[in-house]
Amino acid sequence: MRPFRRRGGDVVARLDPAEAHVLGLLLDQLDQLLAADPDDVDGDPVMARLLPAGHRSDPELAADYRELTEAALRSGKTDDLAAVRATLPVDGGQLRLDPEQAGSCCAPPTTCGWRSASGSGSPRTPSRPRTRREEGQQLAVYYWLTALQGSLVDAVAAGRDARR
Amino acid sequence: VAGPLAPTRTPEETVEEHGDLDRPWVTIVWNDPVNLMTYVTHVLRELFGYDEPTATTLMLQVHEEGRAVVSSGPREKMEHDTSRLHAYGLWATYQQDA
Numbered sequence: 001m002r003p004f005r006r007r008g009g010d011v012v013a014r015l016d017p018a019e020a021h022v023l024g025l026l027l028d029q030l031d032q033l034l035a036a037d038p039d040d041v042d043g044d045p046v047m048a049r050l051l052p053a054g055h056r057s058d059p060e061l062a063a064d065y066r067e068l069t070e071a072a073l074r075s076g077k078t079d080d081l082a083a084v085r086a087t088l089p090v091d092g093g094q095l096r097l098d099p100e101q102a103g104s105c106c107a108p109p110t111t112c113g114w115r116s117a118s119g120s121g122s123p124r125t126p127s128r129p130r131t132r133r134e135e136g137q138q139l140a141v142y143y144w145l146t147a148l149q150g151s152l153v154d155a156v157a158a159g160r161d162a163r164r
Numbered sequence: 165v166a167g168p169l170a171p172t173r174t175p176e177e178t179v180e181e182h183g184d185l186d187r188p189w190v191t192i193v194w195n196d197p198v199n200l201m202t203y204v205t206h207v208l209r210e211l212f213g214y215d216e217p218t219a220t221t222l223m224l225q226v227h228e229e230g231r232a233v234v235s236s237g238p239r240e241k242m243e244h245d246t247s248r249l250h251a252y253g254l255w256a257t258y259q260q261d262a
Contacts, residue, residue, distance in 0.1 A: 049198070054246050055257050065258075069247040076251050106206065107252045146200065153203045160209070 001144065003151030004095075011102045011155040013148065017092035022141060024088060027081055034078050050077060080104045102156050106149075187261045189242040191235045193226050196255040201227060207252045208234060211245070236261065 002014035015023070033047055041047045051073055054065025083104045087097055097105055130138070193204070201223055208219040212235060225232035234256075235245045242258035249256035 049253070052250055052255055053257070054243070054250075055259060058259070061259075065243060065246065068243060069250070073247060073250055103210075106203070150200055150202060153200065153206050157202070157206050157209075 001148065003147060004155040005151070006155050006159055007096075009099055009159070011097050011152065011159070013095045013151065015089065015092050015095055019144065020089055020092040024085075024090065027085055027088070031078065031081050034074055034081070080107055099156075099159060102152065102159075106152055106156055188236050189239045189258055190233045190261045191242045191245040191249070191256060191258045192231050193222070193234050193249060194255040194257070195226050195230045199254060204254065207249070207254055211248050211252070233261075 004011045004013040053062045055061040204223045205219045246256045246258045
C-alpha cells in the first residue's frame with residue numbers, strides 16, 4: 001500500500017491486489033448488513049455501530065430518533081459504500097478520489113466501518129471462537145485500515161486548510 | 165477515540181435526563197474505541213465549522229473525559245446534529261441539558 005496523499009485537488013493511494021480484495025470483502029459485508037432484515041441482525045455489534053441509539057437511557061426518545069433518522073442514515077451509508085466500491089480498483093492499483101469522493105470515503109462505514117467489520121466477521125458467519133491465527137489476521141487488517149484511514153483524513157484536512 | 169490499538173469495550177456510562185421544558189438540549193459525542201483522534205477533530209470541523217483549536221479541545225475532552233457537549237439548542241436541531249454525527253460514524257446522543 002502507498003497511503004493517501006494529495007495530488008492536485010485529488011487524493012491518491014495505491015493498493016496491492018490482496019488489499020483491494022480485502023477491502024472489497026469488507027464492503028460486501030457491510031452492504032449485506034445494511035440490506036439485511038433488521039430482525040436478523042438485531043444485536044450485531046457492527047450494526048450497533050452503523051446505526052447507534054440516539055439516547056442511552058430513554059427508550060422512548062431513542063425510538064423517536066430511530067424512526068426519524070434510520071431510513072436516511074441507512075441510505076446515506078449505502079451510498080457511501082457504493083462510492084468507495086465505484087472507485088476501488090478490483091485487482092489493486094491506484095485509488096484516486098476527488099474532494100467530494102474523499103469526503104464520503106472518510107465517513108464511516110466506508111473506513112471506520114470497514115475496521116469494525118474486520119473485527120467481527122460477516123453477519124452470515126456463524127459465531128465461534130476465533131483462532132489465534134484469525135485474530136492475528138484481523139489485527140493486521142485493523143492496523144492496515146487505520147493507516148489507510150489516517151492518511152486519508154490527513155490528506156483531506158490538508159486540502160481543506162489549503163483552501164482556507 | 166482510538167489509540168494505536170482499539171479495545172472493544174462499549175462505554176457504559178449513562179447520563180440521566182429529567183423532563184424540564186426550560187432547559188436546553190445538547191448533543192454529546194462519546195468516547196469510542198474505533199475512531200481516530202484526527203478523524204474526530206476532522207468531523208467536528210466539517211460539521212460545526214469549529215476552528216482547529218476548538219475542535220481539538222473538544223476531541224481531547226471526549227478522549228480524556230469520555231464525552232463532550234459539541235452543540236446545544238432546540239431538540240429538533242440536536243436530533244439533526246446527532247444524525248449527522250452518526251452519518252460520520254461517531255458515537256453521539258442528544259438529551260436535555262443536566
